[in-house]
Amino acid sequence: MANRILIVDDAAFMRMMIKDILTKNGFEVVGEAENGAQAVEKYAELKPDLVTMDITMPEKDGIAALKEIKASDSAAKIIMCSAMGQQAMVIDAIQAGAKDFIVKPFQADRVIEAISKVLSS
Template identity: 85%
Template sequence: MANRILIVDDAAFMRMMIRDILTKNGYEVVGEAPDGAQAVEKFKELKPDLITMDITMPEMDGISALKEIRKIDANAKVIMCSAMGQQAMVIDAIQAGAKDFIVKPFQADRVIEAIKKTLG
């Protein structure tokens, strides 16, 4: 069975890019969310195996959403997505429980490597 992944990013274009990389590599995208608040709701509803989460989003940022999701499921697997120059936020995300991070613009091989590593 394909691993089920939730994609969270406020930019539809970025969600489309990740969805493309994932589906081409045999992963099942079970849902998408444009902000952290919706990500938490979708996580409860869909119970994905993994989440790719943008750090900077309106409503609720990725780190806050990560903390909420980890309250629901301490074993939730989340990979943070960040733009260049967000090192401090990436460190916060790792401390909050993110398993890995990928930098935009996405390199397909790096995305797949992070997902394989996180899913074991």
């Protein structure tokens, strides 16, 4: 069975890019969310195997959503997506329980490598 992934990013273009990379590599995208509040709801509803989470989003940022999801499911596998120059936030995210991070603009091989590594851990 294909691994089920939830994509969270406030930019529709970024969601489309990552969805394209994932579907071409045999992953199933089960849902998308455009902010942290939606991410928490969708995670509870869809129970994905993995979440890709943007760090900076309106309403609720990725780190707040990460902490909320981890509080309800300590086994949640979440990979943060960040733009260059957000190292401090990436460190916060890893300390809060993120399994890895990928940097924008996305490079397909790095995305697949990170996701495969986290799913097999």
